[in-house]
Amino acid sequence: MKEFLALTKKELRFYFQSPVAYIILAAFLSVTGYMFYIYTGLLSIPGTPGIISVMRFFFGGTWLFWVLLLMIPPSVTMRLFSEEYKTGTIEIIKTSPLKSWHVILSKIAGGYIFFLFLWLPTFSYVLIVALFGKPDMGPILCSYIGTALAGIMLISIGVFTSSLSKNQLVSYMLAIAISFIFLTIGVMEDFVSDTDWKAVISFLSLPNNFANFPIGIIDLESVVYFISFSWFFILLTFVSYNRKGAGE
Amino acid sequence: MLNQKAIEVLNVSKNFGSIPAVKDVSFSLDRGEILGFLGPNGAGKTTTMRLLAGFLSPDSGKILIDGINIRNNPVKTKNMIGYLPEHVPLYGEMRVSEYLAFRGCIKIKSKKLSRARISEVCKICDIEPVFKRLIRNLSKGYRQRVGLADAILSDPPVLILDEPTTGLDPNQLRQTRNLIKNLRHRHAVLISTHILSEVEAICDRALIINEGRIAANVSLDKNEKIFLECENISDDTLKNIRGISEVSDIRRVLENSLEIQTRNNTDSRGDIFEAVVKSGAKILCMKHTKDSLEDLFMEITSKQKIQ
Numbered sequence: 001m002k003e004f005l006a007l008t009k010k011e012l013r014f015y016f017q018s019p020v021a022y023i024i025l026a027a028f029l030s031v032t033g034y035m036f037y038i039y040t041g042l043l044s045i046p047g048t049p050g051i052i053s054v055m056r057f058f059f060g061g062t063w064l065f066w067v068l069l070l071m072i073p074p075s076v077t078m079r080l081f082s083e084e085y086k087t088g089t090i091e092i093i094k095t096s097p098l099k100s101w102h103v104i105l106s107k108i109a110g111g112y113i114f115f116l117f118l119w120l121p122t123f124s125y126v127l128i129v130a131l132f133g134k135p136d137m138g139p140i141l142c143s144y145i146g147t148a149l150a151g152i153m154l155i156s157i158g159v160f161t162s163s164l165s166k167n168q169l170v171s172y173m174l175a176i177a178i179s180f181i182f183l184t185i186g187v188m189e190d191f192v193s194d195t196d197w198k199a200v201i202s203f204l205s206l207p208n209n210f211a212n213f214p215i216g217i218i219d220l221e222s223v224v225y226f227i228s229f230s231w232f233f234i235l236l237t238f239v240s241y242n243r244k245g246a247g248e
Numbered sequence: 249m250l251n252q253k254a255i256e257v258l259n260v261s262k263n264f265g266s267i268p269a270v271k272d273v274s275f276s277l278d279r280g281e282i283l284g285f286l287g288p289n290g291a292g293k294t295t296t297m298r299l300l301a302g303f304l305s306p307d308s309g310k311i312l313i314d315g316i317n318i319r320n321n322p323v324k325t326k327n328m329i330g331y332l333p334e335h336v337p338l339y340g341e342m343r344v345s346e347y348l349a350f351r352g353c354i355k356i357k358s359k360k361l362s363r364a365r366i367s368e369v370c371k372i373c374d375i376e377p378v379f380k381r382l383i384r385n386l387s388k389g390y391r392q393r394v395g396l397a398d399a400i401l402s403d404p405p406v407l408i409l410d411e412p413t414t415g416l417d418p419n420q421l422r423q424t425r426n427l428i429k430n431l432r433h434r435h436a437v438l439i440s441t442h443i444l445s446e447v448e449a450i451c452d453r454a455l456i457i458n459e460g461r462i463a464a465n466v467s468l469d470k471n472e473k474i475f476l477e478c479e480n481i482s483d484d485t486l487k488n489i490r491g492i493s494e495v496s497d498i499r500r501v502l503e504n505s506l507e508i509q510t511r512n513n514t515d516s517r518g519d520i521f522e523a524v525v526k527s528g529a530k531i532l533c534m535k536h537t538k539d540s541l542e543d544l545f546m547e548i549t550s551k552q553k554i555q
Contacts, residue, residue, distance in 0.1 A: 002353060003353070003354050005353075006350055006353035006354055007354075009350075010339075010342075010350055013341075013342070013346075014339075014341055017341050018341065087337055087339075087340075088333070088335060088337035089337045089338065089339055090337075091298075091303050091333045091337055092333065092337055092338075092398075094302065094303050095301040095302055095303050095326060095329070095331045095333075096326060096351075096354050096355065097323045097324070097326040097327040097354065097355060098323070098326075098354060099323060
């Protein structure tokens with residue numbers, strides 16, 4: 001456990017010491033700030049349900065949210081393994097008295113904590129909404145829980161692709177490609193007629209599994225979806241990390 | 249039970265794709281021994297060391313550290329090894345102090361002991377002046393010594409040092425060599441280098457590896473020999489020299505020159521002088537010599553190339 005904490009601390013240190021992390025943070029805040037700005041702008045259009053709907057728009061209300069989930073997690077995770085392979089420091093890690101799970105879960109934890117950290121400033125949007133109206137806090141809280149669950153799955157995908165290549169750009173693009181499938185597969189539902197296939201596609205779709213959180217429902221099925229896909233990609237990372245000749 | 253053999257390598261082979269890097273290598277290293285690993289570039293030195301350190305796994309064969317198979321208990325065996333990789337990969341964004349604290353956290357159980365060891369290895373490796381500096385700003389020599397400090401941090405019984413002296417200036421070179429020599433009391437040390445004089449200076453034994461195979465296992469005799477050149481060497485001359493109690497062996501090198509081995513490095517030149525003169529021969533030259541590892545190295549590595 002001590003080893004796991006030391007490794008996680010090391011990952012977090014790199015996030016807060018490297019300029020890349022601040023660029024990610026700046027990009028994230030610009031996009032979410034812009035989203036918040038246009039959603040509050042919508043309020044001036046007659047017939048909108050009022051200020052309580054702003055956070056509802058914010059979480060999955062438009063495609064902007066999905067772009068954020070597509071782009072941000074891979075940029076957080078791409079360096080985790082790739083950098084170690086490129087600079088050769090993986091040799092220090094692999095020859096240390098560590099178990100594979102120490103290394104892999106510390107990467108997941110480091111990336112995930114930074115991902116959650118990115119969302120902290122968005123509480124200020126909730127605060128602004130609460131100042132001008134009486135939003136229902138339940139759905140907002142559920143939205144954050146849903147985002148955190150989707151986050152762990154997308155971070156796991158990113159850590160897995162990072163363990164495949166010493167090139168950060170390759171890791172980034174692979175993570176985008178895999179995440180893109182989960183985020184957009186729902187579109188396919190319209191193109192198949194078979195109900196079984198429709199069910200499979202609906203099950204695989206990340207937005208479908210997220211849909212209930214912003215209306216205040218924590219669906220056990222969706223929780224299982226996010227956790228099991230996270231484990232699936234963590235297991236793939238195990239295989240990739242321990243594969244013969246990794247880092248050669 | 250204390251195992252005498254710190255490292256035992258049994259018929260280990262490793263291929264990269266279809267290219268064999270290490271072919272059927274076997275050797276062992278005792279406690280308190282310094283073994284030099286010699287070979288031309290690309291001979292398989294680094295691959296062998298990576299296999300020992302657990303970074304690569306062998307395709308066939310067994311590696312035992314203190315009698316424990318690496319494959320069966322990787323964490324335990326890695327705990328017994330201090331490893332300095334070839335190009336000393338380090339986290340450039342960390343300060344030396346942060347890096348060693350991080351490594352201590354991984355390798356040493358108690359925090360207090362870790363702190364004590366960090367200040368100790370900083371003294372030993374002379375990195376105190378750069379303790380608070382960022383690693384990416386360090387010179388090659390300091391990076392090398394930070395790597396060495398990390399390798400000996402947990403005081404492991406086995407040290408595997410891949411070219412520990414590259415990039416050091418002559419002063420640091422001498423310090424590092426002395427450091428490694430002093431390590432022999434508590435550790436079994438395997439070092440690779442292509443500086444032959446270094447092996448002669450600090451190692452007890454040298455393995456010469458060429459094209460993935462062990463070409464020679466040389467015990468580095470510290471016994472000096474006496475080279476003697478005389479006119480008119482007769483049987484009497486040889487008999488008289490043999491009569492000296494310290495002389496253990498005589499070898500005729502050329503028609504008029506002899507190589508004399510003495511016991512325990514005693515300087516018997518005075519006795520030899522008298523013995524030769526008594527036999528009526530004339531001494532032209534007498535001096536101490538050493539077997540040159542360089543000659544052996546050249547002989548092995550160039551011979552195999554021709555084949």
